[in-house]
Amino acid sequence: MRLNLFKIFIVGILLCSCERAKKQKSIELVQEDTSQAHVPMPLPDSAFVVMNKYSDGFVFDMKYATEDNFLKKKVYACDHCLLRKEVADEIIRANLEFKKLGFRIKFFDCYRPVDVQKQMWEIFPHAGYVANPNTSGSIHNRGGAVDITLVDSLGQELDMGTPFDFFGKEAGHAYSLLPDTTLSNRKLLKSVMESYAFKSISSEWWHYNFKSAHQYKLSNFSTECD
Structure with a gap:
């Protein structure tokens, strides 16, 4: 009788050990699956990313999300700056270079739907400043493409000689009748970019x-806002 009880006791211990091992293995599998589920998938270079969320260190003044533009009306639903991923990655590198010098990039415009391009062309059909949406x-x-300027450590824009979207010869790179500081600011922006x-x-x-x-197709989707 004592021998039978001893056998039952040993069997019970073995069964408990097996059960604990199964549970431990189950927990390990769940933990492994959970970790794999949270590994982010890499984005293709052609994917659009929202710069406001994709990277910090930039300043945003998206003019077409306001009425402060030559259209005199708001044509973007929000101030999101969208770029293709490979473009975004490269401008992040450029911004790091500017930051070493005490400056940061400020965005005026990024991705622009074709319908907005058509509105611009209707108002100012001059291919030297506004690309023809019909060609x-x-x-x-x-x-x-990006429309940008530089700001200093206090967030003040560097003097570039003209406002953004100034349609005149003074906005051109070849125009030299500007203060030396202004010409230096333009040269800095251009050389790093x-x-x-x-x-x-x-x-x-x-x-x-x-x-x-140029390899990417024209797009005409509207920016989705949070």
Whole structure:
């Protein structure tokens, strides 16, 4: 009788041990699955990202989300700056370079729907300043262009000689009848941006196209706001 009780006792211990092992294994599997579920998937270079959320360190004054623009009306639902991921990654690198010098990039415009481009063309049909939406469209419409300036450590804009969206020769890179400080500010913006795969255009000191953005199709979706 004592032997039988001893056998029952031993069997009970073994069963409990097995059960604990199963539970432990189950917990490990759940933990492993949970960790894998939270690993973020890498985005393709062509994906649109919202710069306001994608990276800090920038300043935003999205003019077309206000009435402070040459259209004199708000045409964006909110001040989100959308760019293709590869464009965003490169301008982040450029901004880090500016920050070493005590400056930061301030955005005026990023991705722009084709419908907004058409409104601009109706008001100012001049290909030197506004890309024709009926032909090639704008690199803005592809998520590969930015309109920017620089601000100092106090958030004050550097003097660039003209306001944003100034349609005149004074806004061009070749215009030299400006104070030396202003010319130096434009040169700084241009030299750093061009060293990070962006190209300037002759008529606008604020506009920069990403080198390979022509590959992307024109887009016409509206920005979704939080």
